[in-house]
Amino acid sequence: MLTCKDISKSFKKDFWSKNFVAIRDVSFSLEPGRIVGFLGANGAGKTTLIKIILGFIKPDTGSVEVLGIDWNDESIRKLIGYMPERPFYYQNLTGYEFLDYCGKLQGVSEEKIKENTKKWASKLEIEFALDRKIKGYSKGMLQRLGFVSALIHEPRLIILDEPLSGLDPIGRKEFKEVIRDVNAHGVGVFFSSHIVSDVQEVCDDVVVLENGEIIYNGSIQDLIEKNTDSIYNLTYRLEGQIHNIEIETNSKESRLKSILEKGGEVIKLEKNLSSLEEIVYRLNK
Ligand SMILES: Nc1ncnc2c1ncn2[C@@H]1O[C@H](COP(=O)(O)OP(=O)(O)OP(=O)(O)O)[C@@H](O)[C@H]1O
Ligand SMILES: [Mg+2]
Incomplete structure (x- = not known):
């Protein structure tokens, strides 16, 4: 469902220092329709790699393919749902207005926007707040809204950056249920986390990143047995x-x-x- 080939990315920290290598020659391939956890310590490079996959930042080398489509092809945007680590949404919109805006950006019909908003907002327990302005949302509410927005256009792959951090235990459980539910309809899931037990509970496979390099990619079961x-x-x-x-x-x-x-x-x-x-x-x- 996702293939990264020879991706490297360096950042210049300041004028005098040498370039800092955030991602070093990363190659991996994820099988279709799986739930894949993306583990790594703070600063390992998870968010950087996710932003590269989504085309938000350009790597120095390498290429990405999503669902068999080259990343230069604009049509892949419609196939991916994304939830950022630190979301910033328009504060003066209500939840409904925001979701409507996200859906329209992706060319989703009014009817489908309504249907998908109802379906996911009720599962993610945020329906009650959708007619309030986003500026009054708590952190957990923003996360719930962000997850609904990632699903509004019925993507084939969802990429979630730390979706479970900052949620209360009930929220974590609901998010994991929705992840399984979406995946049961054939949607691939790639999500980063620090919480190994959550990854073990919900994922089939795991990619482990350390200092910008992949140190494991494969099934969780194999990793445990070996x-x-x-x-x-x-x-x-x-x-x-x-x-x-x-x-x-x-x-x-x-x-x-x-x-x-x-x-x-x-x-x-x-x-x-x-x-x-x-x-x-x-x-x-
Ligand atoms: N725009 C940037 N300019 C300079 N350095 C950057 C930039 N973006 C990321 N980095 C550096 O790249 C490294 C990887 O950062 P990244 O945010 O990808 O880590 P992460 O694995 O997502 O960490 P966390 O678990 O804390 O979210 C860090 O050392 C960070 O300082
Ligand atoms: Mg991060």
Whole structure:
């Protein structure tokens, strides 16, 4: 759904200092229709890369393709929904006026704007505030409005920069539900986050960026399994007593066999998986 090829971007911090490399030779490809988390520490380059993908800033080298369309082709704008990290919306518009404006910019019919506003604003619990001016919105309300605006034109891919930061727990849950809901209709999702547990909960795949370089791109499940020691937790009952032990993969079968031969009962056998959080922390070392 998204391919970045050899993207690099440097910034000049001031006249005297050397250029600062924010993105270094980044290449990756995301499979269609997936929910992909974009993890990286503060300053890793997530927002910069997202802005490059959207064509807001030009990289020094490289190219981007979205849904098989080259980024120079204006038609890709209609296929992408975007929610910025630090949104700035016209303060004097009401929520309704703002969404109507966003829809019209994308050439959406009046009827569709109404339909999509109703659908997403009610799911994101912001419908109640849509006839108020944006200047009176709280941070969480702005975020909810921003998410509706990213969906108003029925995009094929949504790119969200830190959509969950600053939301209360209920808001985070609602956003994750909408992400799943949109994705169930075949829409790809690419969203940045610091919260590893949210990424693990909702995403299929993950891209990890460190100091402007990709250090992992692939399925979360694979990342967890490859970085997990081959230890199993076994719970069994023998002579009326419950036992919990850890066993190595290579001794698993012989241990199970001996328990069964002694007339024991196996209650639970499960692989001891590391959490994504621990793994990402180790990758960064
Ligand atoms: N316009 C700019 N001029 C100079 N430096 C910039 C500019 N934009 C970004 N940078 C630098 O590029 C690096 C990456 O910034 P970026 O905003 O992409 O990080 P991020 O991963 O989104 O961080 P956060 O998690 O805090 O949002 C930072 O060191 C930042 O100072
Ligand atoms: Mg950022």
